[in-house]
Amino acid sequence: MRIGELSRLTGVSVRALRYYEEEGLIRPARGGNGYREYCAGADEVVRRIRGLIDSGLPTRIIRDILPYLDGPADLLPQIPCARMLDQVAAEREQLDRRIRCLTRNRDAIDAYLSAARTAARGDRDHDGAVRA
């Protein structure tokens, strides 16, 4: 698959895809004409990258953890050095902190929304003019 199709599949701009390659996140093959050639399944990787970037992770960190996210099948070829495992574990903790932070805030919004909707129902019972 070429870059345009991948871009349409994922909704990620061509420029961004080239940037991800520059940053070492994806390594498409090259045809004889110099065109990038992406393998099937690249779209899932790109979506994963987008999610992580949207969640505030810099490309450097994503590059570091991306190899360990695929399947448990092909991770053992990488010899696990203890220092690197520590680093991955630290990045795991950072992810966890972000999850907890976002979860707290989502729950707070949920509480607000339910309270506000209850209040809206109350208002409607009073004067019937909430949707202004």
Next chain:
Amino acid sequence: MRIGELSRLTGVSVRALRYYEEEGLIRPARGGNGYREYCAGADEVVRRIRGLIDSGLPTRIIRDILPYLDGPADLLPQIPCARMLDQVAAEREQLDRRIRCLTRNRDAIDAYLSAARTAARGDRDHDGAVRA
């Protein structure tokens, strides 16, 4: 409390605190000398802002949702307009998507870490030289 103390309390730079004010996230009072005066509890708000920024939310969104995150006590004075509720609900959904994305990736890292540690134990049993 003045800006320096708040900065030390939160670990957020003075410059960043001024920027958050510029963006309408916090509104400290001013003393007669022009110094910013933060009320007690500002540190918690600042930590919350940092967490959200670290999680990839732009200040504009944070400004929008911040009023609804405090307590259920003081949210009802804000008359809930239906369009605004929809917008808050949409932002809630975006938070939720990020949480799911980060959770998936954290779990994948967990799986990798446990597999890698098992492999490391296996290696140690074999040749006793993992910590190179």
Next chain:
DNA sequence: TGGAACCCTCACGTCGATGTGAGGGTCGAC
């Protein structure tokens, strides 16, 4: 054979979130 739709590599522009000075007022202790 030509033109539309792709693709390529520079390379500069932009935007959000900060860093980093310049130039200057304020305040407490000595």
Next chain:
DNA sequence: GTCGACCCTCACATCGACGTGAGGGTTCCA
């Protein structure tokens, strides 16, 4: 009264993640 530790407001610099051309090759179809 002056010195160090604060604080203030511009205002330009930086850095990451792209946007946006310029200038040019490739492919495919009529």
